[in-house]
Amino acid sequence: MEQKKIIQWYPGHMAKARRQMEENLKKVDFVIEIRDARIPQASKNPMLSELIGQKPRLILLSKKDKADPVYTKKWISYLESQGNKVLALDLIKDNYKNQLIQASKEICSSFIEKQKRRGIKPRALRAMVCGIPNVGKSTFINSLAKRKAAQTADRPGVTKSLQWIKLASDLELLDTPGVLWPKFEDTDTGYKLALLGSIKDEIVTMDELALYACQWLMEHKKEAIENTYGISILSTPYETLCEIANKRGYISKGTIDENRLMHSFVREIRDNKLGAITWEII
Numbered sequence: 001m002e003q004k005k006i007i008q009w010y011p012g013h014m015a016k017a018r019r020q021m022e023e024n025l026k027k028v029d030f031v032i033e034i035r036d037a038r039i040p041q042a043s044k045n046p047m048l049s050e051l052i053g054q055k056p057r058l059i060l061l062s063k064k065d066k067a068d069p070v071y072t073k074k075w076i077s078y079l080e081s082q083g084n085k086v087l088a089l090d091l092i093k094d095n096y097k098n099q100l101i102q103a104s105k106e107i108c109s110s111f112i113e114k115q116k117r118r119g120i121k122p123r124a125l126r127a128m129v130c131g132i133p134n135v136g137k138s139t140f141i142n143s144l145a146k147r148k149a150a151q152t153a154d155r156p157g158v159t160k161s162l163q164w165i166k167l168a169s170d171l172e173l174l175d176t177p178g179v180l181w182p183k184f185e186d187t188d189t190g191y192k193l194a195l196l197g198s199i200k201d202e203i204v205t206m207d208e209l210a211l212y213a214c215q216w217l218m219e220h221k222k223e224a225i226e227n228t229y230g231i232s233i234l235s236t237p238y239e240t241l242c243e244i245a246n247k248r249g250y251i252s253k254g255t256i257d258e259n260r261l262m263h264s265f266v267r268e269i270r271d272n273k274l275g276a277i278t279w280e281i282i
């Protein structure tokens with residue numbers, strides 16, 4: 001395997017996204033931070049804590065259906081032990097509106113109490129959704145809004161009015177999610193983000209991803225490979241992948257069709273053909 005490289009990717013609109021996020025944050029009582037349940041640490045938004053300051057935060061672990069349930073439990077306990085309110089969800093299939101309203105009231109309880117003490121009728125709580133690319137922000141908003149929430153046009157000179165989605169008399173969501181980028185603290189984080197789709201495929205090659213994923217699975221979950229492909233792992237990721245190619249018949253003109261092999265291995269991981277896997281062991 002070639003030398004691991006550090007993945008560097010800082011899109012130009014990051015500063016703009018941050019500014020927008022700061023503006024929107026002023027208008028909400030709390031933040032719903034979506035992370036991918038398969039990589040709860042790597043899919044974290046490093047700037048968020050600094051940006052939200054003292055505002056309460058609800059961590060939503062998305063794609064629960066694609067993560068290993070044993071590790072999802074462990075991650076929830078860990079994040080809760082750090083003082084967070086956490087929900088793990090399948091954002092597509094679960095019906096989570098009531099759970100969400102309940103959790104929102106819990107994390108904003110002191111604010112609600114304060115208003116009551118002052119004799120003010122508590123107004124609807126306001127939240128904004130944020131997270132790194134591809135974690136499920138739009139899926140979440142659209143499913144709660146029961147419609148395709150309006151996408152704000154990115155045209156210069158147009159003042160965008162904020163749109164709110166009323167979920168109940170006591171909870172409103174800002175319909176534009178905040179996107180911030182993950183921090184590639186180390187090479188592993190970058191590979192995991194790319195493997196699960198939060199970094200564009202052009203940044204890392206399929207060969208790199210397949211080799212990385214195969215090595216990780218050989219170290220942490222070899223049965224996923226062995227059971228899925230009906231092979232025994234070999235001593236290196238490349239040899240193991242070649243074994244898969246032979247088994248699958250990814251052969252072209254007498255040699256292994258590496259392109260097909262690497263692409264299909266990564267696609268099958270993304271499609272959960274190797275089972276529900278959490279790529280961060282806790």
Ligand SMILES: Nc1nc2c(ncn2[C@@H]2O[C@H](COP(=O)(O)OP(=O)(O)OP(=O)(O)O)[C@@H](O)[C@H]2O)c(=O)[nH]1
Binds near residue numbers: 179
């Ligand atoms: N299986 C599964 N897929 C999900 C879940 N949530 C979202 N997805 C899928 O993940 C992909 C990304 O979802 P989006 O809602 O577009 O993510 P996003 O955070 O809005 O992404 P950006 O707009 O690129 O920042 C889509 O293909 C969704 O269908 C989930 O809980 N389970």
Ligand SMILES: [Mg+2]
Binds near residue numbers: 137138
């Ligand atoms: Mg989106």
